[in-house]
Amino acid sequence: NAGVTQTPKFRVLKTGQSMTLLCAQDMNHEYMYWYRQDPGMGLRLIHYSVGEGTTAKGEVPDGYNVSRLKKQNFLLGLESAAPSQTSVYFCASSPLAGAGGTDTQYFGPGTRLTVL
Amino acid sequence: SQKIEQNSEALNIQEGKTATLTCNYTNYSPAYLQWYRQDPGRGPVFLLLIRENEKEKRKERLKVTFDTTLKQSLFHITASQPADSATYLCALDEQAGTALIFGKGTTLSVSS
Numbered sequence: 238n239a240g241v242t243q244t245p246k247f248r249v250l251k252t253g254q255s256m257t258l259l260c261a262q263d264m265n266h267e268y269m270y271w272y273r274q275d276p277g278m279g280l281r282l283i284h285y286s287v288g289e290g291t292t293a294k295g296e297v298p299d300g301y302n303v304s305r306l307k308k309q310n311f312l313l314g315l316e317s318a319a320p321s322q323t324s325v326y327f328c329a330s331s332p333l334a335g336a337g338g339t340d341t342q343y344f345g346p347g348t349r350l351t352v353l
Numbered sequence: 354s355q356k357i358e359q360n361s362e363a364l365n366i367q368e369g370k371t372a373t374l375t376c377n378y379t380n381y382s383p384a385y386l387q388w389y390r391q392d393p394g395r396g397p398v399f400l401l402l403i404r405e406n407e408k409e410k411r412k413e414r415l416k417v418t419f420d421t422t423l424k425q426s427l428f429h430i431t432a433s434q435p436a437d438s439a440t441y442l443c444a445l446d447e448q449a450g451t452a453l454i455f456g457k458g459t460t461l462s463v464s465s
Contacts, residue, residue: 241396270452279457280397280442295452327396340446341387342453344396 238263241345243328249351250318258313258348260328267333268340269311270295271303273324274347280327286311318352325349356380359443359456366433368465374428376443376456383445386419386426391440391458400441401428433463 244259260269270285272295282295286305300322302314311330315322329342360375376386385404389397403410403419403426410417416429430437440460444453 268452277457280455282452282454285452329396340453341399341402342397342444344398347394347396 240264241328241330241343243326243345243348245348246346247349249353250315251353252319254318255314255316256318256350257315258326258328258350260311260313260330260345262309262311262328262330262343264330264332264343265308266330266343267308268331269305270329270331270342271301271311271313272327272329273297273322274327275324283313283326318350320352323350323352357443357445357454357456359441359459361459362457363460363462365462365464368434368463370433372430372433372437372461372463374441374443374459374461376426376428378424378445381424381445381454382421385446386417387444387453388415388417388426388428389442389444389455391442397442430461433461435463435465437461438463 241262267288271283272280274280281297283301284295284303286292289308292303304312326348328345331340331342356379358377366372385402387402388400390400391397401412401417403417405421414431418427440458442458443456
């Protein structure tokens with residue numbers, strides 16, 4: 238099993254350009270998440286999904302959109318990139334956390350994005 | 354507002370000593386708490402989970418305690434090794450079935 242994979246690993250954009258980050262998981266997990274990690278700020282949740290076709294906003298959703306058309310994929314879009322979106326982006330997935338369950342998360346390797 | 358604090362950004366210890374990392378939280382009543390390890394340039398990796406009704410959990414050289422009265426978790430690495438050098442993150446569930454809230458992490462450096 239590959240676990241959680243992210244594409245691309247690195248990207249440089251100019252202000253105003255758009256791009257999509259792809260996250261894929263092969264563990265049949267229900268939940269998927271997008272985080273950004275900045276120095277001194279820790280991991281901050283952008284958007285998450287509790288199942289195919291559903292999405293919800295996290296702590297810092299502005300400037301990003303997401304889609305979960307297939308259970309195994311979670312896409313993060315930047316419609317008009319800004320320098321403030323320079324960051325490392327991590328995708329994660331977790332199995333369905335039922336009663337008494339937990340949402341231990343499995344992370345991808347990250348995408349390093351620079352917006353000039 | 355909810356808050357998670359890992360009391361120090363960096364911790365330096367000598368090989369063989371016990372490293373103790375602290376995670377404090379306010380305005381939460383978590384059902385469980387998790388600890389993750391993150392190496393430079395990589396995503397976090399799950400280490401241990403402790404539930405609110407558990408006082409202590411162990412895994413090899415790792416030990417986690419959870420005091421819901423003090424709203425604190427301690428993460429211990431005994432007989433530390435240079436390979437234990439990494440950033441350690443604590444995480445709580447804000448409410449059941451929602452995403453985790455992560456602390457900013459403590460970077461541990463173990464020198465030989």
